[in-house]
Amino acid sequence: MSRHRPPFPAASLQKGAGSLSAWAQVTLPIAALRDAALLSRRMWDAAQQVLPIALSGGVQPGRLQEGIWSLTASSSAVAAKLSQFKPTVLRHLQESGFTLRDIRIRVQPQGERTARAAQPQSQGPTCPTTVKARLRALLAKAD
Numbered sequence: 001m002s003r004h005r006p007p008f009p010a011a012s013l014q015k016g017a018g019s020l021s022a023w024a025q026v027t028l029p030i031a032a033l034r035d036a037a038l039l040s041r042r043m044w045d046a047a048q049q050v051l052p053i054a055l056s057g058g059v060q061p062g063r064l065q066e067g068i069w070s071l072t073a074s075s076s077a078v079a080a081k082l083s084q085f086k087p088t089v090l091r092h093l094q095e096s097g098f099t100l101r102d103i104r105i106r107v108q109p110q111g112e113r114t115a116r117a118a119q120p121q122s123q124g125p126t127c128p129t130t131v132k133a134r135l136r137a138l139l140a141k142a143d
Helices: 020-026 028-047 076-095 110-118 129-142
Strands: 059-065 068-073 102-107
Touching: 028 059, 028 076, 068 076, 076 102
Parallel strands: 068 102
Antiparallel strands: 059 068
């Protein structure tokens, strides 16, 4: 049985550099995905300049494929309003230097909206109970 080996020399990664950015520098498919995500993010930053703030909160940028950029609206009402701004956004992006033929607007499926709404919002990283207990003990000792 052969073991799976990475398609690049292990020496090309610095020791301990297991981050996604390190992998993206040495693997073409991951680098392509990273570049596409960065391009979509730059386009979204530019698009928000011409969208009302209330509207942009209900839209998520998607991927760019063959000159068509996908945006996902949180509801059909947001999608309808976004459709009104589509020509303005498209023109603004093209004038900003992005190679774009069209913008596709999708509505987030109802099941995904419900599932996301049901998930509790994270308040940031949580601390393990053992660490909390140790911190309390140290605080008590300091008093």
